[in-house]
Amino acid sequence: MxxxxxxxxxxxxxxxxxxxxxxxxxxxxxxxxALLLWLTTIWLGVTATQLEFSHRHPxxxxxxxxxxxxxxxxxWVAPERHLTWLWAxxxxxxxxxxxxxxxxxxxxxxxxxxxLADLLGTEQWVLAGLLLAxxxxxxxxxxxxxxxxxxxxxxRARLVPGLPIWPGHQLHHDLxxxxxxxTQERVHAELLLLRTSRWRLWPLAERLCRLTRRFEHCYRxxxxxxxxxxxxxxxxxxxxxxxxxxxxxEEPVTARVVALPRLGSLVRxxxxxxxxxxxxxxxxVVHHG
Numbered sequence: 001m002x003x004x005x006x007x008x009x010x011x012x013x014x015x016x017x018x019x020x021x022x023x024x025x026x027x028x029x030x031x032x033x034a035l036l037l038w039l040t041t042i043w044l045g046v047t048a049t050q051l052e053f054s055h056r057h058p059x060x061x062x063x064x065x066x067x068x069x070x071x072x073x074x075x076w077v078a079p080e081r082h083l084t085w086l087w088a089x090x091x092x093x094x095x096x097x098x099x100x101x102x103x104x105x106x107x108x109x110x111x112x113x114x115x116l117a118d119l120l121g122t123e124q125w126v127l128a129g130l131l132l133a134x135x136x137x138x139x140x141x142x143x144x145x146x147x148x149x150x151x152x153x154x155x156r157a158r159l160v161p162g163l164p165i166w167p168g169h170q171l172h173h174d175l176x177x178x179x180x181x182x183t184q185e186r187v188h189a190e191l192l193l194l195r196t197s198r199w200r201l202w203p204l205a206e207r208l209c210r211l212t213r214r215f216e217h218c219y220r221x222x223x224x225x226x227x228x229x230x231x232x233x234x235x236x237x238x239x240x241x242x243x244x245x246x247x248x249x250e251e252p253v254t255a256r257v258v259a260l261p262r263l264g265s266l267v268r269x270x271x272x273x274x275x276x277x278x279x280x281x282x283x284x285v286v287h288h289g
Contacts, residue, residue, distance in 0.1 A: 011048045018044035033078045040070050064097055068105045075112040079119050086112060086128065090135035094143045102140065109136060164212075165205050168221040171229075172266070178229055179260050187231055188238045191263060192245075193256040193273050194226045201226065204251050211245050225270060235259075235284060246280070257282040 018041045025037030043066050071092065074082050089109035093102060113132055117125050166174075175191070182189045196204050205226055209218050212228055219227040230245075232238040246255060256273040262283045263269065272281075 014044050014048035018048065028078075028081075030078065033074070033081065036070060036074050036077060039066075040074070043067065043070065064095075064101060065104075067092055067095075068101075068108045072108045072112050076115055079116055083116070083119070086116070086132060087135060089132065090139040093136055093139035094146070096147065097143075102143065106136065106140075164209055164214075164217045166217055166219050168219050168227070170217075171219040171221070171227055174217065174219075174229060175260065175263070175266070178231070181231075182260055188234050189229060189231050189260045190238055190242075191258050191260065191266075191269075192228045192230055192242070193221075193258070193269060194228075194249075195224055195254040195256075195273050195276075196226075196251060198223050200251055204249065204253065207249060207251070208245075211248055221270060225273065242282075253279075255280045257284075259284050 021037050021041045021044065025034050025041060028034035028037055071085060071088055075085060089105065089112065092105055093109075097105070109132065113125075113129050116128065120128060178189045181187065194204065194208070201220070201224060205218055205220065208226060208228055212218065212230070216229055216231060221227050230238065230241065232241055242257060246253075254273060254276055256269060256276060257280070258269055
């Protein structure tokens, strides 16, 4: 099944859940209960519309925190009406989230269960806790499995569909290939490192991709640094093209150019770029006569 169909199915489920919580909100007796249910409805509805907003801009931390906080509040305000929502914690733990947030949601789930001690009898309360713990462990194992799968997929995938922007670890593999290519085909290859502000990184990356050739890839090394492998016939063509490319970027950047034969450590060159005082530094091949 293609991913777009999976996203469509997930969107339908979220919209259906939003409709259910809207019905519950409309029939709620207490104002606090109704308010929390309407907030849940809004969260589900907005999430459904934003599923494909951008893979480069994942949900912010406050937005990720909302489901757990809302679920805890609903079970605290009206536990007798929403007792079955206790099992939603197992599903919530399956969502993509940082590990610290998994721990936070596990603590909120424990708090939600503890609040039901007065509503349930001791035996039912203990049994509910054991069942909840088992279901949460299953949800947690599934979440960790999905995170590992997503990590492997990101390592093989472009960061932006349709544009040759790759994750930084891919550059380490491509450097070896391009070094062999410069030796076998006698071409000039160099690594251009660009450092800019965080909010200018992606516009710069997209512009850089459009200014480079089809076989030249761009790499996101961190939140402020891009790299691109430039291939030319010789050093003269490389210098002319480099000037043209930097002039066309029209962005305030700090640039560092290293010919591949002079590239010893990528980590060292990135560190030098971060502390570079001049807008451009070039490390060309030294030809001995």
